[in-house]
Amino acid sequence: MTNRPDDDARAGRHDGPLRPHGSRGPIGDPLEPRSALKLRLVLAIFGFIVCASAAASFAVLAIPVVLMVTAAVFAVIALADIAVIVSRMRRDGLG
Secondary structure, eight states: OOOOHHHHHHTTOOSSOOOOTTOOSSTTSOSSOOOOHHHHHHHHHHHHHHHHHHHHHHHHTTOOHHHHHHHHHHHHHHHHHHHHHHHHHHHHTOO
């Protein structure tokens, strides 16, 4: 069965490179979305370093305890995020 040009236009088909059935987006997009875990890992490590060094600096400089505790809590949260990211990378085989 051959398709007539008006059938192709109605169906949203056009002449161009063939893509697998069910793919979406412009041609050249990956069929599988890429994971942003490596970027998230870098950002979490950066956040941990900044927060841990801030907490240490606040402790040494005798800045109010509330700021030191806040920075330390954020450092612990960043550390937990790093652990979650590393486990997901190992699970998905991205490491």
